[in-house]
Amino acid sequence: MPGSRRRACPDRPGRFADPTALTLLRPDEREAVQWVRDGVPPRTWRQRIDYETVRAAAELMAPRTIAIDDAIRAHPSRQLVILGAGLDGRAWRMPELAGVAVFEVDQPATQQDKRERAAGLPGTPPRFVPVDFGRDRLAATLAAHGHRADLATTWVWEGVVPYLTRAEVAATVAELATCSAPGSRLVVNFQSHAASTALGRVVARLLMASTGRSRLTYEIAERGNGVTSLTVTHELEGAPQTLAQVAGEVEGAGGGWAEILSDLKSLLETGSPLYA
Ligand SMILES: C[S@@+](CC[C@H](N)C(=O)[O-])C[C@H]1O[C@@H](n2cnc3c(N)ncnc32)[C@H](O)[C@@H]1O
Incomplete structure:
Protein backbone atom coordinates (compact mmCIF):
# COMPACT_ATOMS: atom_id res chain seq x y z
CA MET A 1 0.00 0.00 0.00
CA PRO A 2 2.61 2.55 -0.86
CA GLY A 3 1.41 6.01 0.01
CA SER A 4 -2.16 4.90 0.62
CA ARG A 5 -1.91 5.95 4.23
CA ARG A 6 -1.08 9.51 3.26
CA ARG A 7 -4.02 9.49 0.90
CA ALA A 8 -6.65 8.10 3.23
CA CYS A 9 -8.37 11.20 4.51
CA PRO A 10 -8.39 13.65 1.64
CA ASP A 11 -11.34 15.85 0.80
CA ARG A 12 -12.86 15.73 4.25
CA PRO A 13 -14.54 18.97 5.18
CA GLY A 14 -12.57 21.09 7.62
CA ARG A 15 -8.91 22.00 7.51
CA PHE A 16 -7.66 18.99 5.59
CA ALA A 17 -8.32 18.46 1.91
CA ASP A 18 -6.10 16.84 -0.68
CA PRO A 19 -7.48 16.93 -4.22
CA THR A 20 -4.34 15.18 -5.53
CA ASN A 189 9.23 15.24 12.13
CA PHE A 190 10.96 12.33 13.86
CA GLN A 191 10.28 9.70 16.48
CA SER A 192 10.91 10.81 20.04
CA HIS A 193 12.76 8.65 22.53
CA ALA A 194 10.13 9.43 25.18
CA ALA A 195 9.54 6.87 27.92
CA SER A 196 5.90 6.52 26.79
CA THR A 197 7.05 5.52 23.28
CA ALA A 198 9.45 2.93 24.67
CA LEU A 199 6.73 1.62 26.98
CA GLY A 200 4.35 1.34 24.02
CA ARG A 201 6.88 -0.82 22.16
CA VAL A 202 7.32 -3.10 25.18
CA VAL A 203 3.55 -3.51 25.57
CA ALA A 204 3.20 -4.30 21.87
CA ARG A 205 5.96 -6.94 22.13
CA LEU A 206 4.31 -8.48 25.20
CA LEU A 207 0.97 -8.60 23.42
CA MET A 208 2.59 -10.35 20.46
CA ALA A 209 4.32 -12.81 22.78
CA SER A 210 1.06 -13.48 24.65
CA THR A 211 -0.50 -14.83 21.46
CA GLY A 212 1.95 -17.77 21.66
CA ARG A 213 3.28 -19.86 18.80
CA SER A 214 1.32 -22.18 16.56
CA ARG A 215 2.52 -24.98 14.28
CA LEU A 216 1.53 -25.33 10.66
CA THR A 217 2.04 -28.56 8.73
CA TYR A 218 1.32 -29.16 5.04
CA GLU A 219 0.94 -32.68 3.68
CA ILE A 220 0.74 -33.08 -0.07
CA ALA A 221 -0.03 -36.57 -1.40
CA GLU A 222 -0.81 -38.01 -4.82
CA ARG A 223 -4.09 -39.88 -4.79
CA GLY A 224 -3.96 -41.23 -8.36
CA ASN A 225 -6.07 -40.30 -11.40
CA GLY A 226 -4.52 -36.83 -11.45
CA VAL A 227 -5.77 -36.05 -7.94
CA THR A 228 -3.49 -34.51 -5.34
CA SER A 229 -4.60 -33.92 -1.78
CA LEU A 230 -3.37 -31.12 0.41
CA THR A 231 -3.86 -31.41 4.17
CA VAL A 232 -3.11 -28.33 6.26
CA THR A 233 -2.89 -28.82 10.02
CA HIS A 234 -2.67 -25.73 12.18
CA GLU A 235 -1.98 -26.60 15.84
CA LEU A 236 -3.09 -23.72 17.99
CA GLU A 237 -3.01 -25.01 21.56
CA GLY A 238 -0.32 -22.53 22.63
CA ALA A 239 -1.81 -19.58 20.74
CA PRO A 240 -5.20 -18.60 22.18
CA GLN A 241 -5.39 -15.25 20.38
CA THR A 242 -4.71 -16.78 16.97
CA LEU A 243 -7.14 -19.58 17.76
CA ALA A 244 -9.89 -17.06 18.53
CA GLN A 245 -9.17 -15.17 15.30
CA VAL A 246 -9.14 -18.24 13.09
CA ALA A 247 -12.33 -19.43 14.77
CA GLY A 248 -14.01 -16.14 13.91
CA GLU A 249 -14.47 -15.19 17.57
CA VAL A 250 -12.72 -11.85 17.17
CA GLU A 251 -14.94 -9.18 15.73
CA GLY A 252 -13.79 -8.20 12.25
CA ALA A 253 -11.31 -11.08 12.06
CA GLY A 254 -11.87 -14.73 11.23
CA GLY A 255 -12.08 -16.63 8.03
CA GLY A 256 -8.53 -17.85 8.57
CA TRP A 257 -7.56 -21.01 6.77
CA ALA A 258 -10.97 -21.60 5.22
CA GLU A 259 -10.52 -18.38 3.28
CA ILE A 260 -6.89 -19.01 2.41
CA LEU A 261 -7.76 -22.47 1.07
CA SER A 262 -10.70 -21.12 -0.94
CA ASP A 263 -8.28 -18.62 -2.42
CA LEU A 264 -5.78 -21.36 -3.29
CA LYS A 265 -8.52 -23.56 -4.77
CA SER A 266 -9.77 -20.72 -6.98
CA LEU A 267 -6.23 -20.03 -8.15
CA LEU A 268 -5.65 -23.66 -9.07
CA GLU A 269 -9.02 -24.05 -10.78
CA THR A 270 -9.30 -20.75 -12.60
CA GLY A 271 -5.80 -19.30 -12.68
CA SER A 272 -6.98 -16.25 -10.68
CA PRO A 273 -6.93 -15.80 -6.91
CA LEU A 274 -10.16 -15.03 -5.07
CA TYR A 275 -8.63 -11.97 -3.46
CA ALA A 276 -6.41 -9.82 -5.65
C1 LIG B 1 7.20 7.01 4.52
S1 LIG B 1 7.70 7.79 3.06
C2 LIG B 1 7.24 9.47 3.42
C3 LIG B 1 6.86 10.19 2.17
C4 LIG B 1 6.34 11.60 2.38
N1 LIG B 1 7.36 12.49 2.87
C5 LIG B 1 5.14 11.61 3.29
O1 LIG B 1 5.21 12.10 4.41
O2 LIG B 1 4.11 11.08 2.86
C6 LIG B 1 9.46 7.81 3.17
C7 LIG B 1 10.11 8.44 1.94
O3 LIG B 1 11.50 8.55 2.21
C8 LIG B 1 12.19 8.15 1.06
N2 LIG B 1 13.52 7.66 1.47
C9 LIG B 1 13.78 6.67 2.35
N3 LIG B 1 15.11 6.46 2.43
C10 LIG B 1 15.69 7.32 1.56
C11 LIG B 1 17.04 7.57 1.17
N4 LIG B 1 18.06 6.88 1.68
N5 LIG B 1 17.26 8.53 0.25
C12 LIG B 1 16.23 9.23 -0.29
N6 LIG B 1 14.94 9.05 0.05
C13 LIG B 1 14.68 8.10 0.95
C14 LIG B 1 11.34 7.04 0.47
O4 LIG B 1 11.65 6.80 -0.90
C15 LIG B 1 9.95 7.59 0.69
O5 LIG B 1 9.52 8.39 -0.38
Whole structure:
Protein backbone atom coordinates (compact mmCIF):
# COMPACT_ATOMS: atom_id res chain seq x y z
CA MET A 1 0.00 0.00 0.00
CA PRO A 2 2.61 2.55 -0.86
CA GLY A 3 1.41 6.01 0.01
CA SER A 4 -2.16 4.90 0.62
CA ARG A 5 -1.91 5.95 4.23
CA ARG A 6 -1.08 9.51 3.26
CA ARG A 7 -4.02 9.49 0.90
CA ALA A 8 -6.65 8.10 3.23
CA CYS A 9 -8.37 11.20 4.51
CA PRO A 10 -8.39 13.65 1.64
CA ASP A 11 -11.34 15.85 0.80
CA ARG A 12 -12.86 15.73 4.25
CA PRO A 13 -14.54 18.97 5.18
CA GLY A 14 -12.57 21.09 7.62
CA ARG A 15 -8.91 22.00 7.51
CA PHE A 16 -7.66 18.99 5.59
CA ALA A 17 -8.32 18.46 1.91
CA ASP A 18 -6.10 16.84 -0.68
CA PRO A 19 -7.48 16.93 -4.22
CA THR A 20 -4.34 15.18 -5.53
CA ALA A 21 -4.88 12.13 -3.35
CA LEU A 22 -6.86 9.70 -5.43
CA THR A 23 -5.08 10.54 -8.68
CA LEU A 24 -1.76 9.58 -7.08
CA LEU A 25 -3.04 6.13 -6.17
CA ARG A 26 -3.33 3.19 -8.51
CA PRO A 27 -6.81 1.68 -8.80
CA ASP A 28 -6.03 -1.30 -6.54
CA GLU A 29 -4.65 1.04 -3.85
CA ARG A 30 -7.78 3.17 -3.80
CA GLU A 31 -9.97 0.44 -2.38
CA ALA A 32 -8.74 0.51 1.23
CA VAL A 33 -8.70 4.30 1.15
CA GLN A 34 -12.31 4.34 0.01
CA TRP A 35 -13.33 1.98 2.83
CA VAL A 36 -11.74 4.32 5.35
CA ARG A 37 -13.30 7.41 3.81
CA ASP A 38 -16.70 5.72 3.82
CA GLY A 39 -16.12 4.55 7.41
CA VAL A 40 -17.32 1.07 6.48
CA PRO A 41 -14.96 -1.70 7.68
CA PRO A 42 -14.72 -4.59 5.22
CA ARG A 43 -15.78 -8.05 6.26
CA THR A 44 -12.79 -10.27 5.60
CA TRP A 45 -9.86 -10.42 7.94
CA ARG A 46 -7.25 -9.63 5.32
CA GLN A 47 -9.13 -6.58 4.07
CA ARG A 48 -9.72 -5.53 7.64
CA ILE A 49 -5.98 -5.42 8.29
CA ASP A 50 -5.54 -3.07 5.30
CA TYR A 51 -8.46 -0.98 6.54
CA GLU A 52 -7.12 -0.64 10.09
CA THR A 53 -3.59 0.10 8.87
CA VAL A 54 -4.76 2.87 6.58
CA ARG A 55 -7.21 4.25 9.17
CA ALA A 56 -4.66 4.40 12.00
CA ALA A 57 -1.98 5.98 9.83
CA ALA A 58 -4.42 8.55 8.46
CA GLU A 59 -5.28 9.64 12.01
CA LEU A 60 -1.63 10.58 12.40
CA MET A 61 -1.01 12.02 8.96
CA ALA A 62 -3.88 14.50 8.63
CA PRO A 63 -2.82 16.63 11.64
CA ARG A 64 0.85 16.25 10.68
CA THR A 65 0.10 17.48 7.17
CA ILE A 66 -1.91 20.44 8.46
CA ALA A 67 0.90 21.42 10.85
CA ILE A 68 3.53 21.28 8.09
CA ASP A 69 1.35 23.16 5.60
CA ASP A 70 0.90 25.87 8.24
CA ALA A 71 4.66 26.02 8.83
CA ILE A 72 5.28 26.48 5.08
CA ARG A 73 2.69 29.28 4.88
CA ALA A 74 3.98 31.00 8.02
CA HIS A 75 7.42 31.76 6.53
CA PRO A 76 7.18 31.96 2.76
CA SER A 77 10.46 31.58 0.89
CA ARG A 78 11.30 31.42 -2.79
CA GLN A 79 12.44 27.81 -2.62
CA LEU A 80 10.83 24.74 -1.07
CA VAL A 81 12.67 21.42 -0.99
CA ILE A 82 10.67 18.34 0.00
CA LEU A 83 13.11 15.67 1.15
CA GLY A 84 11.95 12.07 0.73
CA ALA A 85 8.80 13.39 -0.95
CA GLY A 86 7.09 10.07 -1.66
CA LEU A 87 3.53 10.87 -2.78
CA ASP A 88 3.55 14.38 -1.31
CA GLY A 89 1.02 16.46 -3.27
CA ARG A 90 2.00 19.93 -2.00
CA ALA A 91 3.54 21.12 -5.26
CA TRP A 92 0.19 20.65 -6.99
CA ARG A 93 -2.29 21.36 -4.24
CA MET A 94 -0.94 24.43 -2.37
CA PRO A 95 -1.85 27.68 -4.14
CA GLU A 96 0.64 29.50 -1.89
CA LEU A 97 3.44 27.78 -3.82
CA ALA A 98 2.68 29.56 -7.09
CA GLY A 99 5.93 31.31 -8.00
CA VAL A 100 7.96 29.21 -5.55
CA ALA A 101 10.62 26.86 -6.93
CA VAL A 102 9.57 23.47 -5.53
CA PHE A 103 12.06 20.59 -5.57
CA GLU A 104 11.20 17.01 -4.70
CA VAL A 105 14.10 14.84 -3.54
CA ASP A 106 13.74 11.08 -3.42
CA GLN A 107 15.33 7.83 -4.44
CA PRO A 108 15.41 7.48 -8.25
CA ALA A 109 13.04 4.48 -8.49
CA THR A 110 10.48 6.03 -6.14
CA GLN A 111 10.66 9.23 -8.10
CA GLN A 112 10.08 7.48 -11.42
CA ASP A 113 6.99 5.83 -9.96
CA LYS A 114 5.79 9.21 -8.66
CA ARG A 115 6.24 10.85 -12.08
CA GLU A 116 4.03 8.19 -13.66
CA ARG A 117 1.37 8.53 -10.99
CA ALA A 118 1.40 12.35 -11.13
CA ALA A 119 1.15 12.56 -14.92
CA GLY A 120 -2.60 13.23 -14.70
CA LEU A 121 -2.41 15.98 -12.08
CA PRO A 122 -3.21 19.52 -13.18
CA GLY A 123 -0.80 22.29 -12.16
CA THR A 124 2.92 22.80 -12.17
CA PRO A 125 4.98 19.75 -11.25
CA PRO A 126 7.99 20.14 -8.95
CA ARG A 127 11.58 19.73 -10.14
CA PHE A 128 12.43 16.10 -9.49
CA VAL A 129 15.88 15.61 -7.95
CA PRO A 130 16.93 11.95 -7.66
CA VAL A 131 19.07 11.48 -4.54
CA ASP A 132 19.79 8.66 -2.13
CA PHE A 133 20.69 10.25 1.19
CA GLY A 134 23.06 7.39 1.97
CA ARG A 135 24.99 7.64 -1.29
CA ASP A 136 24.62 10.91 -3.19
CA ARG A 137 25.73 14.52 -2.63
CA LEU A 138 22.47 16.32 -1.92
CA ALA A 139 23.69 19.94 -2.20
CA ALA A 140 25.52 19.41 -5.49
CA THR A 141 22.65 17.48 -7.05
CA LEU A 142 20.16 20.11 -6.00
CA ALA A 143 22.39 22.84 -7.44
CA ALA A 144 22.53 20.95 -10.72
CA HIS A 145 18.73 21.09 -10.79
CA GLY A 146 18.59 24.84 -10.21
CA HIS A 147 18.53 25.18 -6.42
CA ARG A 148 20.25 28.38 -5.27
CA ALA A 149 22.31 28.30 -2.10
CA ASP A 150 22.20 32.11 -1.90
CA LEU A 151 18.40 32.19 -1.47
CA ALA A 152 16.53 31.10 1.65
CA THR A 153 15.00 27.63 1.46
CA THR A 154 12.20 25.94 3.37
CA TRP A 155 13.14 22.30 3.80
CA VAL A 156 10.41 19.75 4.57
CA TRP A 157 11.54 16.37 5.89
CA GLU A 158 8.34 14.54 6.70
CA GLY A 159 8.02 10.85 7.56
CA VAL A 160 11.56 10.05 6.42
CA VAL A 161 13.93 10.17 9.40
CA PRO A 162 12.77 6.81 10.85
CA TYR A 163 13.90 5.13 7.62
CA LEU A 164 17.45 6.47 7.78
CA THR A 165 20.46 5.51 9.82
CA ARG A 166 21.90 7.95 12.34
CA ALA A 167 24.85 8.52 9.99
CA GLU A 168 22.54 9.28 7.03
CA VAL A 169 20.57 11.78 9.11
CA ALA A 170 23.76 13.50 10.27
CA ALA A 171 25.20 13.59 6.74
CA THR A 172 21.96 15.01 5.29
CA VAL A 173 21.74 17.74 7.92
CA ALA A 174 25.37 18.65 7.21
CA GLU A 175 24.57 18.87 3.47
CA LEU A 176 21.56 21.12 4.15
CA ALA A 177 23.77 23.42 6.18
CA THR A 178 26.02 23.99 3.17
CA CYS A 179 23.21 25.27 0.96
CA SER A 180 20.86 27.03 3.39
CA ALA A 181 21.06 30.82 3.08
CA PRO A 182 20.12 32.94 6.12
CA GLY A 183 16.36 32.78 6.74
CA SER A 184 16.12 29.10 5.72
CA ARG A 185 14.04 26.76 7.83
CA LEU A 186 13.91 23.01 8.33
CA VAL A 187 10.52 21.46 9.10
CA VAL A 188 11.13 17.90 10.24
CA ASN A 189 9.23 15.24 12.13
CA PHE A 190 10.96 12.33 13.86
CA GLN A 191 10.28 9.70 16.48
CA SER A 192 10.91 10.81 20.04
CA HIS A 193 12.76 8.65 22.53
CA ALA A 194 10.13 9.43 25.18
CA ALA A 195 9.54 6.87 27.92
CA SER A 196 5.90 6.52 26.79
CA THR A 197 7.05 5.52 23.28
CA ALA A 198 9.45 2.93 24.67
CA LEU A 199 6.73 1.62 26.98
CA GLY A 200 4.35 1.34 24.02
CA ARG A 201 6.88 -0.82 22.16
CA VAL A 202 7.32 -3.10 25.18
CA VAL A 203 3.55 -3.51 25.57
CA ALA A 204 3.20 -4.30 21.87
CA ARG A 205 5.96 -6.94 22.13
CA LEU A 206 4.31 -8.48 25.20
CA LEU A 207 0.97 -8.60 23.42
CA MET A 208 2.59 -10.35 20.46
CA ALA A 209 4.32 -12.81 22.78
CA SER A 210 1.06 -13.48 24.65
CA THR A 211 -0.50 -14.83 21.46
CA GLY A 212 1.95 -17.77 21.66
CA ARG A 213 3.28 -19.86 18.80
CA SER A 214 1.32 -22.18 16.56
CA ARG A 215 2.52 -24.98 14.28
CA LEU A 216 1.53 -25.33 10.66
CA THR A 217 2.04 -28.56 8.73
CA TYR A 218 1.32 -29.16 5.04
CA GLU A 219 0.94 -32.68 3.68
CA ILE A 220 0.74 -33.08 -0.07
CA ALA A 221 -0.03 -36.57 -1.40
CA GLU A 222 -0.81 -38.01 -4.82
CA ARG A 223 -4.09 -39.88 -4.79
CA GLY A 224 -3.96 -41.23 -8.36
CA ASN A 225 -6.07 -40.30 -11.40
CA GLY A 226 -4.52 -36.83 -11.45
CA VAL A 227 -5.77 -36.05 -7.94
CA THR A 228 -3.49 -34.51 -5.34
CA SER A 229 -4.60 -33.92 -1.78
CA LEU A 230 -3.37 -31.12 0.41
CA THR A 231 -3.86 -31.41 4.17
CA VAL A 232 -3.11 -28.33 6.26
CA THR A 233 -2.89 -28.82 10.02
CA HIS A 234 -2.67 -25.73 12.18
CA GLU A 235 -1.98 -26.60 15.84
CA LEU A 236 -3.09 -23.72 17.99
CA GLU A 237 -3.01 -25.01 21.56
CA GLY A 238 -0.32 -22.53 22.63
CA ALA A 239 -1.81 -19.58 20.74
CA PRO A 240 -5.20 -18.60 22.18
CA GLN A 241 -5.39 -15.25 20.38
CA THR A 242 -4.71 -16.78 16.97
CA LEU A 243 -7.14 -19.58 17.76
CA ALA A 244 -9.89 -17.06 18.53
CA GLN A 245 -9.17 -15.17 15.30
CA VAL A 246 -9.14 -18.24 13.09
CA ALA A 247 -12.33 -19.43 14.77
CA GLY A 248 -14.01 -16.14 13.91
CA GLU A 249 -14.47 -15.19 17.57
CA VAL A 250 -12.72 -11.85 17.17
CA GLU A 251 -14.94 -9.18 15.73
CA GLY A 252 -13.79 -8.20 12.25
CA ALA A 253 -11.31 -11.08 12.06
CA GLY A 254 -11.87 -14.73 11.23
CA GLY A 255 -12.08 -16.63 8.03
CA GLY A 256 -8.53 -17.85 8.57
CA TRP A 257 -7.56 -21.01 6.77
CA ALA A 258 -10.97 -21.60 5.22
CA GLU A 259 -10.52 -18.38 3.28
CA ILE A 260 -6.89 -19.01 2.41
CA LEU A 261 -7.76 -22.47 1.07
CA SER A 262 -10.70 -21.12 -0.94
CA ASP A 263 -8.28 -18.62 -2.42
CA LEU A 264 -5.78 -21.36 -3.29
CA LYS A 265 -8.52 -23.56 -4.77
CA SER A 266 -9.77 -20.72 -6.98
CA LEU A 267 -6.23 -20.03 -8.15
CA LEU A 268 -5.65 -23.66 -9.07
CA GLU A 269 -9.02 -24.05 -10.78
CA THR A 270 -9.30 -20.75 -12.60
CA GLY A 271 -5.80 -19.30 -12.68
CA SER A 272 -6.98 -16.25 -10.68
CA PRO A 273 -6.93 -15.80 -6.91
CA LEU A 274 -10.16 -15.03 -5.07
CA TYR A 275 -8.63 -11.97 -3.46
CA ALA A 276 -6.41 -9.82 -5.65
C1 LIG B 1 7.20 7.01 4.52
S1 LIG B 1 7.70 7.79 3.06
C2 LIG B 1 7.24 9.47 3.42
C3 LIG B 1 6.86 10.19 2.17
C4 LIG B 1 6.34 11.60 2.38
N1 LIG B 1 7.36 12.49 2.87
C5 LIG B 1 5.14 11.61 3.29
O1 LIG B 1 5.21 12.10 4.41
O2 LIG B 1 4.11 11.08 2.86
C6 LIG B 1 9.46 7.81 3.17
C7 LIG B 1 10.11 8.44 1.94
O3 LIG B 1 11.50 8.55 2.21
C8 LIG B 1 12.19 8.15 1.06
N2 LIG B 1 13.52 7.66 1.47
C9 LIG B 1 13.78 6.67 2.35
N3 LIG B 1 15.11 6.46 2.43
C10 LIG B 1 15.69 7.32 1.56
C11 LIG B 1 17.04 7.57 1.17
N4 LIG B 1 18.06 6.88 1.68
N5 LIG B 1 17.26 8.53 0.25
C12 LIG B 1 16.23 9.23 -0.29
N6 LIG B 1 14.94 9.05 0.05
C13 LIG B 1 14.68 8.10 0.95
C14 LIG B 1 11.34 7.04 0.47
O4 LIG B 1 11.65 6.80 -0.90
C15 LIG B 1 9.95 7.59 0.69
O5 LIG B 1 9.52 8.39 -0.38
